[in-house]
Amino acid sequence: MLAYIIQRVGQSALVLLIVGLVAFSMFRFVGDPIDNMLGQERTQEDIDRLRGQLGLDQPFVMQYVKFLGGAVQGNFGVSYRQGRPVSEILLERAPATLELAAVSGFLAISIGIGLGVFTAIRRNGITANVIMSASLIGVSLPTFLIGILLIYLFSVELGWLPSFGRGETVQVGGWSTGFLTETGLKALILPSITLGLYQMTLIMRLVRSEMLEVLRQDYIRFARARGLRERAVNFRHALKNTLVPVITVTGLQLGSIIAFAIITETVFQWPGVGLLFINAIQFVDIPVMAAYLMLISVMFVGINLIVDLLYFAIDPRLRVDRTGGH
Amino acid sequence: MTPTLSIRNLTVDIPTRHGTLRPVQDVSYDIAQGEILGVVGESGAGKSMAGNAVIGLLNPPAHIASGEIHLNGTRIDHLQGDDMRRLRGQQIGMVFQDPLTSLNPLLKIGDQLTETMLAHLDISQSEARKRAIAALEEVGIPGAAQRVDSYPHEFSGGMRQRVVIALALCAEPSLIIADEPTTALDVSVQAQIIALLKRLCRDRGTAVMLITHDMGVIAEAADRVAVMYAGQLTELGAVRDVLTAPLHPYTDGLMGSTPLASRGKARLHQIPGAMPRLDALPDGCAFHPRCPRAQADCVRNPGPTLSDGQGRAACFHPLVREDVA
Numbered sequence: 001m002l003a004y005i006i007q008r009v010g011q012s013a014l015v016l017l018i019v020g021l022v023a024f025s026m027f028r029f030v031g032d033p034i035d036n037m038l039g040q041e042r043t044q045e046d047i048d049r050l051r052g053q054l055g056l057d058q059p060f061v062m063q064y065v066k067f068l069g070g071a072v073q074g075n076f077g078v079s080y081r082q083g084r085p086v087s088e089i090l091l092e093r094a095p096a097t098l099e100l101a102a103v104s105g106f107l108a109i110s111i112g113i114g115l116g117v118f119t120a121i122r123r124n125g126i127t128a129n130v131i132m133s134a135s136l137i138g139v140s141l142p143t144f145l146i147g148i149l150l151i152y153l154f155s156v157e158l159g160w161l162p163s164f165g166r167g168e169t170v171q172v173g174g175w176s177t178g179f180l181t182e183t184g185l186k187a188l189i190l191p192s193i194t195l196g197l198y199q200m201t202l203i204m205r206l207v208r209s210e211m212l213e214v215l216r217q218d219y220i221r222f223a224r225a226r227g228l229r230e231r232a233v234n235f236r237h238a239l240k241n242t243l244v245p246v247i248t249v250t251g252l253q254l255g256s257i258i259a260f261a262i263i264t265e266t267v268f269q270w271p272g273v274g275l276l277f278i279n280a281i282q283f284v285d286i287p288v289m290a291a292y293l294m295l296i297s298v299m300f301v302g303i304n305l306i307v308d309l310l311y312f313a314i315d316p317r318l319r320v321d322r323t324g325g326h
Numbered sequence: 327m328t329p330t331l332s333i334r335n336l337t338v339d340i341p342t343r344h345g346t347l348r349p350v351q352d353v354s355y356d357i358a359q360g361e362i363l364g365v366v367g368e369s370g371a372g373k374s375m376a377g378n379a380v381i382g383l384l385n386p387p388a389h390i391a392s393g394e395i396h397l398n399g400t401r402i403d404h405l406q407g408d409d410m411r412r413l414r415g416q417q418i419g420m421v422f423q424d425p426l427t428s429l430n431p432l433l434k435i436g437d438q439l440t441e442t443m444l445a446h447l448d449i450s451q452s453e454a455r456k457r458a459i460a461a462l463e464e465v466g467i468p469g470a471a472q473r474v475d476s477y478p479h480e481f482s483g484g485m486r487q488r489v490v491i492a493l494a495l496c497a498e499p500s501l502i503i504a505d506e507p508t509t510a511l512d513v514s515v516q517a518q519i520i521a522l523l524k525r526l527c528r529d530r531g532t533a534v535m536l537i538t539h540d541m542g543v544i545a546e547a548a549d550r551v552a553v554m555y556a557g558q559l560t561e562l563g564a565v566r567d568v569l570t571a572p573l574h575p576y577t578d579g580l581m582g583s584t585p586l587a588s589r590g591k592a593r594l595h596q597i598p599g600a601m602p603r604l605d606a607l608p609d610g611c612a613f614h615p616r617c618p619r620a621q622a623d624c625v626r627n628p629g630p631t632l633s634d635g636q637g638r639a640a641c642f643h644p645l646v647r648e649d650v651a
Binding site (some may be wrong): 217228240 | 328358381383411412413414415416418420422424427429430432434441445446477479490493494497586
């Protein structure tokens with residue numbers, strides 16, 4: 001078990017290194033940061049000097065090695081645009097994105113699994129069929145469109161909820177949270193629905209189809225034949241067997257919730273890392289872009305690692321296969 | 327004495343777009359306390375369907391169209407929802423064909439045993455666990471006290487079927503429906519499982535409906551045998567009589583097509599043709615198109631039946647045996 005974890009962490013580190021390398025090889029196609037940093041009255045000398053200072057005259061592999069050297073010491077460089085350390089900017093922005101992603105992820109998983117189980121158990125009911133049809137909207141509509149529609153309905157027409165920003169936030173240690181104020185909570189509603197709707201419908205449809213498959217199994221029939229209560233059959237026996245494939249997809253989707261926050265944050269002007277990244281691209285702010293991409297990769301890889309460990313917790317057959325005996 | 331199970335004129339219907347299929351038609355039989363009734367027939371003869379009807383696990387749209395089922399004198403075929411659930415496990419236990427798929431792979435076998443007992447008996451968790459270990463010991467699982475915390479995949483097929491039997495019996499039902507309990511097992515394990523089932527049911531006086539297509543299993547385990555063909559009961563009688571001196575031409579054909587070492591290398595007898603499809607049953611006796619003894623009047627309707635659980639063979643022209651009354 002421990003050997004397996006170490007092995008997986010090693011693999012994860014390798015993936016991160018490769019992601020970084022690919023990212024750095026792409027940066028020079030985004031544009032030349034020097035253009036934005038120096039004013040109209042620049043001389044070739046100024047340009048060369050700044051380029052030398054930033055290390056941009058070196059091949060991208062060297063830039064990458066330099067970046068890695070700093071990154072392992074927690075130093076991600078200084079933003080070209082803001083002139084402040086990148087780690088400071090990220091820490092300032094991360095709470096907004098993480099809170100948004102956490103609420104979206106929670107909504108997606110809880111409602112997705114709940115509705116999935118419901119539509120599987122009542123598969124011929126009218127309500128279940130209405131939910132299934134409605135879920136097609138969530139799967140097929142693009143995120144930004146959902147966001148704009150929600151803003152139109154709830155902010156413009158009804159005026160119930162704010163259309164942009166986080167509302168008031170409270171500082172708890174170094175973390176600025178919107179969970180503790182009314183405006184902060186209100187501001188979370190529309191963006192988190194926008195961000196999580198696709199994942200919610202996806203999880204729901206997946207849970208439903210997996211559950212229908214499991215309900216056909218012999219052990220479910222046998223559980224019924226033993227006179228277990230319907231609730232025990234559905235939740236104790238069927239749902240647990242549904243979870244392994246569901247966790248795989250859910251894990252990947254949680255990663256993409258954080259990654260796709262870019263679009264939602266842009267629509268709602270949410271002051272998170274996604275918006276920071278979009279602005280960084282416009283300015284060719286390489287240190288910010290690099291740090292953001294690494295941060296997202298770490299999260300993806302970390303979630304996948306957790307997913308793999310969850311398999312062990314759920315399915316006893318895997319535990320045996322790994323160690324080769326009982 | 328009231329029989330443990332009494333089925334009277336049971337008919338199961340499956341409505342389809344192309345008309346109603348009748349996988350079980352007018353079937354009647356009794357199983358006494360402690361008796362093992364073997365139900366044999368080809369695939370699709372309706373033997374499992376009848377068992378599922380008794381335990382109330384017919385897959386919709388299949389349903390009981392008419393007839394009555396009595397368990398220990400109480401009518402049970404019209405029970406719904408929670409009343410039927412309480413009956414399952416507590417009054418009627420069921421053993422399925424494939425032990426590899428009938429246990430939940432994610433739950434310890436001890437938990438599967440205790441949840442069954444707790445669903446039916448008013449006992450504490452720790453008492454249930456004690457009984458679970460005892461139940462495993464009883465079905466011959468070595469080291470039951472340790473194995474109770476094992477998962478199904480840690481057992482072999484034969485051991486798993488023992489666990490399944492322990493599960494079916496753990497709430498002390500008065501009837502066990504064993505649906506092809508040995509079909510998925512190794513031949514050497516088959517005999518052990520049959521012996522186990524036989525011993526446990528004799529000790530407790532449990533009635534058994536043993537559904538199989540294996541005449542060997544019937545000969546070894548059953549007290550009486552019911553032969554089914556195309557949803558109907560064709561012959562019913564003591565195992566000795568039916569197997570050695572069948573009266574129905576179908577049973578006779580079945581016995582003739584059972585391979586026996588004593589017959590040497592002679593070509594195995596075959597019944598010509600195949601069982602009719604349920605949507606294309608012939609007039610009169612369903613077996614007459616394949617029957618060597620068929621005569622002109624075999625097509626007359628209604629066909630021969632064993633409606634009230636009396637008689638031996640549902641046939642207009644049964645074989646004549648001098649040694650059988």
